[in-house]
Amino acid sequence: MIHIQRAKNAGYITLISVLVVGAVGVAIVISLLQLGLGTSRTSFTFRQSSQARALAHACAEEALQQIHDNTAFTGSGNLTLGQGSCDYTVTSQGAGSRTINASGLAGTVVRKEQVVINDISPLIQVVTWQEVSDF
Numbered sequence: 001m002i003h004i005q006r007a008k009n010a011g012y013i014t015l016i017s018v019l020v021v022g023a024v025g026v027a028i029v030i031s032l033l034q035l036g037l038g039t040s041r042t043s044f045t046f047r048q049s050s051q052a053r054a055l056a057h058a059c060a061e062e063a064l065q066q067i068h069d070n071t072a073f074t075g076s077g078n079l080t081l082g083q084g085s086c087d088y089t090v091t092s093q094g095a096g097s098r099t100i101n102a103s104g105l106a107g108t109v110v111r112k113e114q115v116v117i118n119d120i121s122p123l124i125q126v127v128t129w130q131e132v133s134d135f
Contacts, residue, residue, distance in 0.1 A: 052111040055104025059086035063100040096120040
């Protein structure tokens with residue numbers, strides 16, 4: 001009778017040990033999966049951010065080309081490139097000074113750049129070219 005009781009206790013201990021080890025294993029697997037998904041999301045957002053910045057840069061360059069082709073140019077425009085789009089606005093600050101505000105959109109990420117031009121004759125003189133949070 002004592003021998004049978006010890007065998008039952010050993011069976012319960014083994015069963016509980018297997019369940020605990022299984023639960024720990026499942027917790028580790030779930031943690032690794034969540035870490036992998038978080039890393040993928042971060043990587044995707046970083047890629048969209050880089051694309052949005054490149055698009056804003058492209059629109060600023062397009063605005064500079066418009067100013068080069070027509071020194072009296074003020075106005076706006078937009079481009080669609082690849083998986084995103086951008087737009088720009090050129091405003092006059094008097095004489096040959098201009099401000100270009102360009103923004104790029106890739107997915108849900110928006111990046112903005114502002115270019116300040118001091119003079120456009122005979123060459124375009126860029127005073128500042130920087131990323132901004134808002135215009």
